[in-house]
Amino acid sequence: MSANPFWDFSLAVYGRPGVPACCLALQDRRGVDVNLLLFAAWAGLDCGIRLSDEELARIDGSVAGWREEVVRPLRVLRRRAKAEDDAFYRRMKAAELEAERVQQDRLFAAGALTPRAGGSSELALANMALLVPGGDPALAELAGLLAAR
Numbered sequence: 001m002s003a004n005p006f007w008d009f010s011l012a013v014y015g016r017p018g019v020p021a022c023c024l025a026l027q028d029r030r031g032v033d034v035n036l037l038l039f040a041a042w043a044g045l046d047c048g049i050r051l052s053d054e055e056l057a058r059i060d061g062s063v064a065g066w067r068e069e070v071v072r073p074l075r076v077l078r079r080r081a082k083a084e085d086d087a088f089y090r091r092m093k094a095a096e097l098e099a100e101r102v103q104q105d106r107l108f109a110a111g112a113l114t115p116r117a118g119g120s121s122e123l124a125l126a127n128m129a130l131l132v133p134g135g136d137p138a139l140a141e142l143a144g145l146l147a148a149r
Contacts, residue, residue: 044123062110121147
């Protein structure tokens with residue numbers, strides 16, 4: 001167990017079948033930040049918190065610069081390297097994962113949430129829906145996958 005229960009949650013749920021595909025569909029189709037999406041889910045499922053638009057925007061603002069200046073450029077490099085050089089691709093993938101861990105540490109600190117009883121898939125879906133105005137089929141599918149704990 002790490003000092004960041006949000007990171008532990010993310011590693012556990014992202015390893016479930018179907019979760020990466022839903023998250024990446026929302027990222028690629030709707031521009032949703034996967035780490036923020038997972039934070040919204042964690043807040044509802046493990047912390048029993050219903051986030052407001054303002055609170056989620058404040059938390060997102062704490063990592064926006066890191067995401068734009070570090071995570072996204074690493075993602076672009078990793079995707080570009082995928083077809084070119086396997087060793088470089090693996091290094092970029094590791095660097096991107098480490099940058100995402102730093103982002104999640106910052107999200108955890110900015111959110112100042114503590115896991116507690118009372119979380120639900122309904123709260124998680126309500127929180128994640130703030131990031132996907134108008135909804136998306138991948139969001140509903142993701143909520144179902146996360147509810148099956």
